[in-house]
Amino acid sequence: MTNNPTKASSLLSRDAHLSHLARMLHQQEALLKEVRSLLPEQLARHCLHARISGNQLVLHVDSPAWSSKLRFHGQSLLQSLRPRAPNLRKLSIRQLFPESPRNPSGKRKSPPGHPSLADAVSDPELRELLKRRER
Numbered sequence: 037m038t039n040n041p042t043k044a045s046s047l048l049s050r051d052a053h054l055s056h057l058a059r060m061l062h063q064q065e066a067l068l069k070e071v072r073s074l075l076p077e078q079l080a081r082h083c084l085h086a087r088i089s090g091n092q093l094v095l096h097v098d099s100p101a102w103s104s105k106l107r108f109h110g111q112s113l114l115q116s117l118r119p120r121a122p123n124l125r126k127l128s129i130r131q132l133f134p135e136s137p138r139n140p141s142g143k144r145k146s147p148p149g150h151p152s153l154a155d156a157v158s159d160p161e162l163r164e165l166l167k168r169r170e171r
Contacts, residue, residue: 067120071095074116079105084132092126093117103129 064087071093072080083106085096093114097103110127118124154166 067117070117070120071113074113075106075109079109082106088117088121088124091123092128093121093124094128094130096130096132098132100131103131 064085067088068083068086071086072083075083079102082097082099082102083095084098087094095106097106106129107127114124114127154163154170157163157166
């Protein structure tokens with residue numbers, strides 16, 4: 037007797053909690069699409085997630101630089117989205133940073149192209165100690 041894998045869609049429809057999460061995800065995806073359509077193309081690409089929490093629009097971007105640029109569009113975004121959420125009053129922008137790679141020991145490595153702390157130290161003994169610790 038073989039067990040066939042259960043389709044994810046059937047799990048979502050059977051479990052109330054999972055179906056609620058799926059609905060929320062679809063709503064957030066639709067909101068993100070709408071927010072991106074209201075932004076300049078270059079800025080829209082860096083807007084990674086959107087949700088409404090109470091009277092606040094929460095946007096996630098991939099760097100502090102894009103966060104600053106997005107703030108300039110804050111009031112126009114809030115006004116454009118008020119038909120969808122009449123109580124919308126505030127904008128919150130958060131940064132989502134990519135997960136930095138880890139070496140086999142589980143310690144974080146510096147991202148490619150970024151100097152490590154050891155590279156910034158002029159004392160050769162301390163630099164060597166820091167490099168050994170990063171491995």
